[in-house]
Amino acid sequence: MKTPKIAVLTGAGVSKASGIPTYRDGADSLWNNHHPQQLATPETFAQNPKLVWEFYDWRRRNMAQARPNPAHKTLAEMEAALSHFTLVTQNIDGLHREAGSKNILYLHGDIWLVRCTECDYRSEDRRTPLPELPPRCPRCNAMLRPDIIWFGEALNPKTLYQAEQAFKKADIALVVGTSAVVYPAAYLPFFTIEKGGRVIEFNMERTALSDYASEVILGPSEETLPRWWKQFRQEMGLS
Ligand code: BJW
Ligand code: ZN
Secondary structure, eight states: OOOOOOEEEEEEEHOOOTOOOSSSSSGGOOOBBBOHHHHHSHHHHHHHHHHHHHHOOOOHHHHHHHHHHHHHHHHHHHHHSSSSEEEOOOOOHHHHHHTOOOOOETTTEEEEEESSSSSSOOOOOOOOSSSSOOOOTTTTTTBBBEEEETTTTTOOOOHHHHHHHHHHHHEEEEEEESSSSSTGGGGHHHHHHHHHOOEEEEEEEEETGGGGOOOESOOOOHHHHHHHHHHHHHHHTTO
């Protein structure tokens, strides 16, 4: 049997069971009384780069200790089993990679990469904690910044284009652990809806997307996604 084309969008909820706080979970997501949404902006970085770097240094330490959970592992299994499968993530933590996913479209960047604010230097840096905050460019000595996308910044156009194509072609879009309020990520499932495909949402609660989804599976994705995949595999006759 021909298997359907699947595109997946993941958000912070997928990594919550791995010990990484989400962005919009009230007090749980605060860092030293700051909202992550206030710190993840170019304006705050311009005003107070040390504060923003302290926040990211703390998150890097937290993320370095985190391990993939069954939801990440299921998505890696799906990629290996299906011929048309695209994983698009808003997460910067690298846990999909660690779980074994190979082709990942990082919409909001990668916390393990740094780039220069002045020249085109860009590099992986996995040291935790970083020895100096803010870190400096080894080429021109200007400040480095995390290679991630803050509010008001443009996403990488090639990455966004590839993500859009995947959702336009998909027969089934799985939307996992995202509040679906941050654009342009949040409009991706609508491409699948427009072409008549199905959108299946996995979340603890209903979101901005739920009314448009074909199916909403409530519960922790580290449990619901492996269960859904097991059933889907059986229905499709996949081993
Ligand atoms: C579970 C669970 C479990 C818990 N199992 N579920 C259109 C309309 C309005 C505004 C805009 C628009 N278009 C653009 C904008 C502006 C803005 C935006 O969207 N604002 C909205 C908030 C209104 N967008 C931008 O600024 C973007 N840039 C842009 O559009 O540029 C335009 C431009 C073009 C050309 C030139 C210049 C500019 C950029 C957005 C970048 C987002 N960056 C961040 C920070 C990344 C770095 C970092 O981590 O520090 O990305 S913000 C933050 O939100 C992060 C996340 O990836 C993103 C999404 O959050 P996510 O993943 O959905 O997390 P939560 O916490 O919101 O939700 C978690 C969910 O999990 C919840 O639903 C829980 O229930 C659930 N959950 N446990 C399953 N176990
Ligand atoms: Zn530089």
